[in-house]
Amino acid sequence: MKLKIIIIIIYLFAGNHFLVIGQQKTVKPLKIGDHVPDFLFQNLKNTAKSTQQASDLYRSGLLIINFWATWCVPCVREMPSLDELQKKYGDKLHIISITNQSDMVLTTFLGNHKELAYLTFSARDTLLKKYFPHTIVPHNIWIDKNGIVQAITDDEQLNEKNILSFINGNTxxxxxxDDLEFDWRKPLKVADTEFVHRSIITPQKGSIGNGGVLLPDSNANSTRFLAWNRSKTDLFWAAYMKKPMQKRDWNFVEIHTKDSSSFFYPAYTNELNWTKRYGMTMFNEWSERNLLCYELSFSKKINISQFYLLMANELSLYFNVKARVEMKPTDCWIITQLPSKFKGSDFKETNREPLQIVGTSMVVKNQTLKEIAEQLSEMYGNEPPFINLTGIKERISLKKDFADLSEGLKVSMLKDYFNRIGLDINLNKYNYPFLILADQ
Incomplete structure (x- = not known):
């Protein structure tokens, strides 16, 4: 599968490394043909043993280190197949799926995918990626019974035929x-540094995955927007909604055109078995025809509202599309204030930190309820959006310890806590912004 997703670290999660390698102070990237250090995998999930020595695994069978992420569609899609392979081959095969995401994210994922009974997982990786640097997941390291790296592959190579062939000696x-030199912090093309303003639209570029970034300063000014290998719907969403498009946001897009196929990724159409029915060849052909790289940049800082307005006008002109935002009734989690007085902050805090889960605690530092609602919407990616209708303007700091978050922080648990501090959460209809795209 050639759908590729670039890794962009947005938050850094504290915690111990999930593996230990003696007293080694420097890390030298490993390549095919190198002998791996005897990693001690720690904090393992979904397995009886919380620690495993790498040598104990590869000596009894093929060891595959599978780098992945919960937001990576190909990664998640291949998990059931990997689980079946692990079940079938037992001690002849050891797959350890590694993510740099937090324990909480991994625990929530496993709670929602209890069918994955045989795969071993570990979170919070900051070290192993240094030994096997990459920019795109899935990323798979194949280690033979002698501890030698014999292959570094994508997910297309990770199948039963190749595993059986590898076990029988064909490596x-x-x-x-991966293009390790690619850096999203640099201009897409560095040919002329004397420009005052430029806008670039190119076809899909291979080997760089996909992503997008806007770099505003503290005064809501910006000099640059860059998106690579994204659909034109992604670009219109960014221009009109002023934020990146998440998977859930496709529910809030309406397309009124003669041909809407170029606006939607096949995975988001009504054909649930698109890839199974048509195959990845057609998906790749769709990507080559419809994915774009777009950069809008200035040599001076521009007010972000004016910046997005220019971007919206430019996209409409280029794609010959009329775009607008229309408010429509839709299910939302509405945060309101109860008749009992809101109790305010749980503690005093001068620093500002967004909502996060630390162990079994939810912690918010010096945020408005509007900001908290936006952060909850991001955290609950598969739930309806959260809307703040409390009217409370002050910044607050909250901390709540929950007894058990093994299946994640459920909305019902959040509601119980909010009720105790004078707030409520209910699922109601709310006029929510929809992006409407139509032919000119």
Whole structure:
């Protein structure tokens, strides 16, 4: 599968490394043919043993280190197949799925995918990626019974045929090559540094995954927007909604055009078995025809509202599309204030930190309820959006310890806590912004 997703670290999660490698102070990236250090995998999930020595695994069978992320569609899609392979081959095969995401994110994922009974997982990786640097997941390291890296592949190579062939001594697999020199912090093309303003739209570029970034300053000014290998719907959403498009947001887009196929990723159409029915070849052909790279940049800072307005006008002109935002009734989690007085902050805090889960605690530092609602919407990616209708303007700091978050923080648990501090959460209809795209 050639759908590729670039890794962009947005938050850094504190915690111990999930593996230990003696007293080694420097990390030298490993390549095919190198012997791996004897990693001690720690904090393992979904397995009887919380620690495993790498040598104990590869000596009894093929060891595959599978780098992945919960937001990576190909990664999640291949998990059931990997679980079946692990079940079938037992001690001849050891797959350890590694993510740099937090324990809480991994625990929530496993709680929602209890069918994955045989795969071993670990979170909070900051070290192993240094030994096997990459920019795109899935990223798979194949280690033979002698502890030698024999292959570095994408998910297309990770199948039963290749695993059986590898176990029988054939280690020849197509090598995955990530462009490690690609840096989203730099201009997409560095040819002329004397420009005052420029806008660039190019076809899809291979080997860089996909992503997008806007870099505003504290005064809501910006000099640059860059998106690479995104659909035009992604671009219109960013221009009109002033935020990146998440998977849930496709529910809030209406397309009124003669041909809407170029606006939607096949995965988001009504054909649930698109790839199964048509195959990845057609998906790749769709990507080559419809994904774009877009950069809008200035040599001076521009007010962000004016920046987005220019971007919206430019996209409409180029794609010959009329775009607007229309408010429509839709299900939302509405945060309101109870008749009992809101108790305010749980503690005093001068620093500002967004909502996060630390262990079994929810912690918010010096945030408005509007900001908290936005952060909850991001955290609950599969739930309806959260809307703040409390009228409370003050910044607050909250901390709540929950007895058990093994299946994640459920909305019902959040509601119980909010009720105790004078707030409520209910699922009601609310006029929510929809992006409407139509032919000119």
């Amino acid at each position: 020849s697999l197509a090598t995955k090559h």
